[in-house]
Amino acid sequence: MFKGICRETHNGNMVTKILKIPKFFTCIRNFSSENVLVEVNNKTNTAILRLSRPPVNGLNLEVLNEFESLLSQLEQQKVNGVIITSNKEGILTGGIDIAELQTIDQRRLKKYWTTFRDTFLKLYNTPLLTVAVINGHSPAGGCLFSTACDYRVMTRNYNIGGNETQLGLVAPIWFMDRVADLIGHRQAELAFTQGKLFSTDEAHKLGLIDEIVENTAEGLSKAQIIINSFANVPKKAREISKRFTRQQFLDKMIRDTDDDIRHFVNHIGSNETQKIIEQYMQKLKSKRF
Numbered sequence: 001m002f003k004g005i006c007r008e009t010h011n012g013n014m015v016t017k018i019l020k021i022p023k024f025f026t027c028i029r030n031f032s033s034e035n036v037l038v039e040v041n042n043k044t045n046t047a048i049l050r051l052s053r054p055p056v057n058g059l060n061l062e063v064l065n066e067f068e069s070l071l072s073q074l075e076q077q078k079v080n081g082v083i084i085t086s087n088k089e090g091i092l093t094g095g096i097d098i099a100e101l102q103t104i105d106q107r108r109l110k111k112y113w114t115t116f117r118d119t120f121l122k123l124y125n126t127p128l129l130t131v132a133v134i135n136g137h138s139p140a141g142g143c144l145f146s147t148a149c150d151y152r153v154m155t156r157n158y159n160i161g162g163n164e165t166q167l168g169l170v171a172p173i174w175f176m177d178r179v180a181d182l183i184g185h186r187q188a189e190l191a192f193t194q195g196k197l198f199s200t201d202e203a204h205k206l207g208l209i210d211e212i213v214e215n216t217a218e219g220l221s222k223a224q225i226i227i228n229s230f231a232n233v234p235k236k237a238r239e240i241s242k243r244f245t246r247q248q249f250l251d252k253m254i255r256d257t258d259d260d261i262r263h264f265v266n267h268i269g270s271n272e273t274q275k276i277i278e279q280y281m282q283k284l285k286s287k288r289f
């Protein structure tokens with residue numbers, strides 16, 4: 001393991017961070033943003049994108065915008081693959097930053113949900129090869145974003161899944177569809193009606209993740225191996241095949257955009273749901289869940 005230096009601006013001040021970088025990521029181009037660190041290995045032309053927003057990499061509007069914009073830059077740079085992981089072992093992301101849901105302002109809710117959907121679509125639809133290294137808990141929005149990747153490896157002893165129902169919320173139908181694509185309709189039905197979080201082993205057995213690894217370093221190496229395994233596959237044919245296999249889901253999601261946004265705004269913006277969210281936040285803070 002090498003140590004790399006990353007300089008970035010934080011609240012207007014330049015800060016220097018020491019990053020642990022596995023051996024194969026020694027020569028890096030760096031264009032990190034506030035909440036998402038990016039390293040591109042000049043040798044392999046592979047990027048690692050690390051969520052880095054303490055305490056739990058909550059997906060607020062800024063993180064989503066930065067993530068989408070960085071992915072666009074990586075597409076322009078035509079990298080060979082993108083590895084998505086967390087800068088903090090133990091938590092990939094706590095999902096949506098619940099503060100974003102604590103409002104009845106319909107304009108704000110609409111803006112948030114549009115951005116959330118667009119970011120998911122960007123990741124789902126990118127021609128780049130994407131591998132999620134799930135190196136920590138990955139509830140709700142975290143699980144959703146990892147399902148957008150081409151391949152998922154996960155470290156042991158963490159949880160992943162759609163727990164919305166447990167919180168008294170309803171997950172979006174396209175999250176349910178995506179999970180059903182991976183684990184089958186019956187298992188998805190059981191999982192979402194229960195708001196089930198799966199252990200790494202359970203997720204692997206069901207097909208929600210593809211492989212289990214012991215730690216982040218092994219996850220990154222494994223992800224690089226997966227990316228390398230595509231080296232001899234004709235690029236254009238792979239990209240079109242990816243688009244074709246994802247087209248049906250994509251068409252449905254885009255066709256249902258207006259309904260989905262309206263449901264979200266009505267569901268989250270209702271006083272009843274606001275009470276539920278407030279109670280959940282209190283539980284979370286007092287660790288009574």
Ligand SMILES: CCCCCCCCCCCC/C=C/CC(=O)SCCNC(=O)CCNC(=O)[C@H](O)C(C)(C)COP(=O)(O)OP(=O)(O)OC[C@H]1O[C@@H](n2cnc3c(N)ncnc32)[C@H](O)[C@@H]1OP(=O)(O)O
Pocket residue numbers: 055056058091093094095096097098099137139140141142163164167169170171172173263264267268284285286
């Ligand atoms: C009727 C018709 C309906 C039609 C419906 C239509 C469609 C509607 C769509 C609705 C969409 C709703 C979708 C929701 C998706 C989501 O992503 S919701 C978020 C779900 N996330 C969670 O439940 C995760 C909760 N967090 C945890 O489980 C744990 O925090 C953790 C495992 C991630 C980490 O644990 P640990 O390391 O022990 O840290 P903590 O001490 O628990 O947390 C530290 C700190 O962070 C705060 N926090 C944690 N998670 C979040 C979060 N998601 N958002 C904001 N803040 C969070 C936590 O409170 C602690 O704060 P303090 O230090 O106490 O201040």
